[in-house]
Amino acid sequence: MEPIMNLEAYSELTEGGTYEIKLTQDEACAVLKTHDYGVDNLTENDLHLLYNAVAKLKHQIMAKHVVPDEAKTMLENRLKPLNK
Numbered sequence: 278m279e280p281i282m283n284l285e286a287y288s289e290l291t292e293g294g295t296y297e298i299k300l301t302q303d304e305a306c307a308v309l310k311t312h313d314y315g316v317d318n319l320t321e322n323d324l325h326l327l328y329n330a331v332a333k334l335k336h337q338i339m340a341k342h343v344v345p346d347e348a349k350t351m352l353e354n355r356l357k358p359l360n361k
Contacts (some may be wrong), residue, residue: 290338290339290342291338294338294341296334296337296338297337298330298333298334298337299333300330300333301326301329303326304326304327304329304330304333305330306326307319307323307324307326307327307330308327308330310323311323311327339353
């Protein structure tokens, strides 16, 4: 298993960025529930909705940057939501 990257490792991808995403009502509810109760208290469906929201944000961040294919693949694999 690869070591988990620290936040600074992502700073180049997000430098100067401001991001807006459109969430479904259910995705927004999952984000709020995560904030209020933590990830450990989410159901499988809640997690799925949260990962959808995170994936939308990730897609927008990645789309703003030209990243060499090899590096992009590496980052996408590291950021990919856990599939249960």
